[in-house]
Amino acid sequence: xxxxxxxxxxxxxxxxxxxIEALPKVGIDRICLCSAGEEFGHVSNAEVxxxxxQFPEKIIGLARVRLGTDSxxxxxEFVRQGFKGIEIINPLAPYDDPAYFPLASPHSLRANPRWRx
Numbered sequence: 001x002x003x004x005x006x007x008x009x010x011x012x013x014x015x016x017x018x019x020i021e022a023l024p025k026v027g028i029d030r031i032c033l034c035s036a037g038e039e040f041g042h043v044s045n046a047e048v049x050x051x052x053x054q055f056p057e058k059i060i061g062l063a064r065v066r067l068g069t070d071s072x073x074x075x076x077e078f079v080r081q082g083f084k085g086i087e088i089i090n091p092l093a094p095y096d097d098p099a100y101f102p103l104a105s106p107h108s109l110r111a112n113p114r115w116r117x
Contacts, residue, residue, distance in 0.1 A: 003060070004031040006087075009043045009051065016051055020058055034062035034087040049081050060084050065103065068092030072103045 052061035063078040
């Protein structure tokens with residue numbers, strides 16, 4: 001099985017049907033889909049969720065978490081929604097800022113068996 005681990009869901013006409021159609025043509029079985037954020041012309045986390053609900057056999061959802069803005073509780077909500085991982089980009093401080101540790105520590109992939117494909 002070939003999994004593309006990182007693809008952004010751009011706000012473009014017919015993006016999702018074109019993506020699903022292209023996957024087998026390029027030898028990809030499943031794809032991890034996320035958003036870089038609406039400020040970059042991408043869809044919302046809710047639209048990524050709708051995509052993996054529509055195509056569960058093809059799309060693995062990654063939720064965008066905004067370091068410095070989102071609370072640790074948002075990760076639990078993403079788990080409840082069915083996301084399998086998170087994407088973190090454009091933090092307000094360096095990625096290793098201790099202020100971000102509470103968000104990451106209880107939700108690591110190793111510590112949380114709910115985060116499996």
